[in-house]
Amino acid sequence: xxxxxxxxxxxxxxxxxxxxxxxxxxxxxxxxxxxxxxxxxxxxxxxxxxxxxxxxxxxxxxxxxxxxxxxxxxxxxxxxxxxxxxxxxxxxxxxxxxxxxxxxxxxxxxxxxxxxxxxxxxxxxxxxxxxxxxxxxxxxxxxxxxxxxxxxxxxxxxxxxxxxxxxxxxxxxxxxxxxxxxxxxxxxxxxxxxxxxxxxxxxxxxxxxxxxxxxxxxxxxxxxxxxxxxxxxxxxxxxxxxxxxxxxxxxxxxxxxxxxxxxxxxxxxxxxxxxxxxxxxxxxxxxxxxxxxxxxxxxxxxxxxxxxxxxxxxxxxxxxxxxxxxxxxxxxxxxxxxxxxxxxxxxxxxxxxxxxxxxxxxxxxxxxxxxxxxxxxxxxxxxxxxxxxxxxxxxxxxxxxxxxxxxxxxxxxxxxxxxxxxxxxxxxxxxxxxxxxxxxxxxxxxxxxxxxxxxxxxxxxx
Amino acid sequence: xxxxxxxxxxxxxxxxxxxxxxxxxxxxxxxxxxxxxxxxxxxxxxxxxxxxxxxxxxxxxxxxxxxxxxxxxxxxxxxxxxxxxxxxxxxxxxxxxxxxxxxxxxxxxxxxxxxxxxxxxxxxxxxxxxxxxxxxxxxxxxxxxxxxxxxxxxxxxxxxxxxxxxxxxxxxxxxxxxxxxxxxxxxxxxxxxx
Numbered sequence: 001x002x003x004x005x006x007x008x009x010x011x012x013x014x015x016x017x018x019x020x021x022x023x024x025x026x027x028x029x030x031x032x033x034x035x036x037x038x039x040x041x042x043x044x045x046x047x048x049x050x051x052x053x054x055x056x057x058x059x060x061x062x063x064x065x066x067x068x069x070x071x072x073x074x075x076x077x078x079x080x081x082x083x084x085x086x087x088x089x090x091x092x093x094x095x096x097x098x099x100x101x102x103x104x105x106x107x108x109x110x111x112x113x114x115x116x117x118x119x120x121x122x123x124x125x126x127x128x129x130x131x132x133x134x135x136x137x138x139x140x141x142x143x144x145x146x147x148x149x150x151x152x153x154x155x156x157x158x159x160x161x162x163x164x165x166x167x168x169x170x171x172x173x174x175x176x177x178x179x180x181x182x183x184x185x186x187x188x189x190x191x192x193x194x195x196x197x198x199x200x201x202x203x204x205x206x207x208x209x210x211x212x213x214x215x216x217x218x219x220x221x222x223x224x225x226x227x228x229x230x231x232x233x234x235x236x237x238x239x240x241x242x243x244x245x246x247x248x249x250x251x252x253x254x255x256x257x258x259x260x261x262x263x264x265x266x267x268x269x270x271x272x273x274x275x276x277x278x279x280x281x282x283x284x285x286x287x288x289x290x291x292x293x294x295x296x297x298x299x300x301x302x303x304x305x306x307x308x309x310x311x312x313x314x315x316x317x318x319x320x321x322x323x324x325x326x327x328x329x330x331x332x333x334x335x336x337x338x339x340x341x342x343x344x345x346x347x348x349x350x351x352x353x354x355x356x357x358x359x360x361x362x363x364x365x366x367x368x369x370x371x372x373x374x375x376x377x378x379x380x381x382x383x384x385x386x387x388x389x390x391x392x393x394x395x396x397x398x399x400x401x402x403x404x405x406x407x408x409x410x411x412x413x414x415x416x417x418x419x420x421x422x423x424x425x426x427x428x429x430x431x432x433x434x435x436x437x438x439x440x441x442x443x444x445x446x447x448x449x450x451x452x453x454x455x456x457x458x459x460x461x462x
Numbered sequence: 463x464x465x466x467x468x469x470x471x472x473x474x475x476x477x478x479x480x481x482x483x484x485x486x487x488x489x490x491x492x493x494x495x496x497x498x499x500x501x502x503x504x505x506x507x508x509x510x511x512x513x514x515x516x517x518x519x520x521x522x523x524x525x526x527x528x529x530x531x532x533x534x535x536x537x538x539x540x541x542x543x544x545x546x547x548x549x550x551x552x553x554x555x556x557x558x559x560x561x562x563x564x565x566x567x568x569x570x571x572x573x574x575x576x577x578x579x580x581x582x583x584x585x586x587x588x589x590x591x592x593x594x595x596x597x598x599x600x601x602x603x604x605x606x607x608x609x610x611x612x613x614x615x616x617x618x619x620x621x622x623x624x625x626x627x628x629x630x631x632x633x634x635x636x637x638x639x640x641x642x643x644x645x646x647x648x649x650x651x652x653x654x655x656x
Contacts, residue, residue: 026492030575030637030638034638047488050488051488053484054484054486057481057483057484058483058484058639060481061480061482061483061484063477063478063481064477064478064479064480064481065477065480065633066471066473066477066564067470067474067477070469070470071471078624086464086465086466086469087465088465088468088469092465095612097490104507125504125561136632136645137635138636139633139635142635142636155635155638157635157636158638161637162636162637162639165636182636182639182641183639184638186633186635186636186641186643186644187643190644190645193574193645194545194558194645197645198555198558199624218579218651222592222616222631222632222644223632223633223635223644223645223646224631224633224644224646225645225648226645227587227588227591227625227646228588228591228592228645228646230556231586232588232592233589233633239652241565242469242473247483248611249617250610250613250614250617251486252485252609252611252613253486253609253612253613254486254609256609257573257574257608257609264634265566267502267573267574267575267628268574268575268576268609268626268628269628270627270628270629270630270631270632270646271591271626271627271628271631271646272626273623273624273625274621274623274625275623276621276622276623276624277622277623279587279622280550288469290465290469290472290473294469294472294473294476295472296475297473297476297478298475298476300478305479309467394598397626404644412653
């Protein structure tokens with residue numbers, strides 16, 4: 001079952017999402033609730049800021065020695081009995097996974113959460129080759145049944161109401177019509193997926209952290225789905241972006257303390273599984289994927305984004321994400337972090353995303369590895385305009401703005417004209433053609449500009 | 463050139479000049495962390511029992527299960543109360559109908575309620591995940607303050623698979639409503655021994 005990728009520009013997709021005001025408010029509130037849980041638990045740790053600083057420094061060290069750490073990790077993983085593969089891009093990643101499955105005559109696989117495989121379009125690729133993939137994270141299974149992509153990296157179906165999930169389960173899993181109780185629906189999914197786990201010979205998982213020093217990798221889940229899949233399968237394939245390396249095992253302490261607290265406000269995920277060697281009679285594969293990361297690493301202004309540990313805190317706090325929904329970002333990783341990662345891969349296709357922000361800086365403030373997210377959003381806007389990828393309307397209005405701001409005389413005239421228009425003929429600007437009036441009322445325009453007011457008042461006080 | 467060499471060459475060419483690795487030092491208060499550990503477990507919906515001997519564990523297990531339940535343990539000391547698994551003999555899929563698995567843990571962590579379990583303690587990697595209910599036995603002498611202490615203890619120990627477990631399996635994917643028992647155990651008990 002494949003989902004259609006949204007390629008509508010962020011603002012247009014957000015406009016569709018915004019049609020249902022009650023749903024937008026609900027979405028906004030749900031994510032803010034998670035942000036508040038994150039605040040509460042992070043404030044209860046005295047050394048929180050110290051941990052963020054350590055995490056940031058460790059990740060800076062990783063990026064500055066990445067080629068050495070990758071080779072160290074590879075050597076140790078091979079010693080541990082793991083087969084290591086390298087994929088330059090999404091196509092090679094998909095082909096490697098396909099080849100492994102073919103070697104074992106496997107045409108059905110379970111998969112736990114992996115945003116990398118979303119990025120690479122693995123499900124669609126395998127399905128086109130006749131291989132069935134079942135996503136086992138509950139949220140991911142729900143969006144898979146709905147033929148949609150996840151809308152959030154940690155909470156894949158945060159955009160869905162329980163009634164809609166009940167309807168999907170009724171159709172696909174045979175639950176009672178109209179049933180929407182989360183406990184009932186979860187139990188139905190548990191039953192359905194248990195049977196799946198017991199009958200699949202291959203399991204694919206993501207990787208949260210890969211330790212160069214030991215050649216082990218860590219996978220974090222609350223549901224236990226990565227473990228149910230991996231331990232019951234003959235073949236375990238773990239896919240990771242090359243930036244997921246950390247130098248030493250002890251550094252896991254810093255990252256595991258930060259990850260779940262930042263993501264959902266929990267002290268740690270239920271399971272933090274450390275995979276070092278395959279089980280007897282089992283094969284374990286790791287696919288190290290570049291897909292643009294090694295180029296991204298060379299961009300000084302933007303490389304910090306590769307420090308990301310995929311907690312999703314920047315999404316939960318973002319006023320634009322909360323009110324526009326994850327699908328409007330048309331990428332596997334949505335929200336502020338997605339908006340600074342994706343232009344590295346395809347600047348033209350993602351030129352709209354760095355503009356989907358108020359630049360309020362909240363994302364930067366909550367980021368557990370101190371990525372300068374809002375600064376990068378601002379910098380991307382400049383690069384995108386310079387490279388000629390800015391949306392046409394924005395480009396035209398920026399040109400007019402540049403002309404107006406370059407001359408004080410024109411500026412005064414334009415201000416006067418705008419105030420007169422807003423007071424006397426508001427319909428000229430307050431119409432469908434002007435995006436500034438979408439979902440917004442303009443304040444009443446004053447009779448004079450600040451400059452005029454200042455001149456008059458200074459005279460009075462002199 | 464292979465993809466491996468191409469990727470490594472490109473990474474090498476683009477990686478910035480070396481940034482130093484920090485020395486992670488977090489001060490820990492010197493105290494007994496048992497009370498904090500227990501309090502944290504309760505927030506994770508774990509039933510906590512302080513027990514004096516194996517008989518008490520056996521009694522609690524018997525009171526909480528039916529005669530028909532398949533109960534297994536990897537602890538020889540509990541073989542009077544559960545079927546003892548001391549080595550891997552059958553296909554792990556056969557554990558599918560285990561109602562309760564009783565396993566030991568190396569230590570617990572007060573800050574998050576996690577217990578550290580390695581493959582040597584569970585025999586079958588899937589055991590603590592596939593059982594409908596999980597019970598973990600841990601000594602009160604092995605409660606650590608935080609994850610930094612935990613990894614100091616883990617460094618240089620041997621395992622092929624290991625896991626921190628913090629409560630029963632859970633999900634909140636449907637409208638953020640917490641449901642225990644996503645794919646793994648629906649409930650968890652922790653027995654704290656002397």
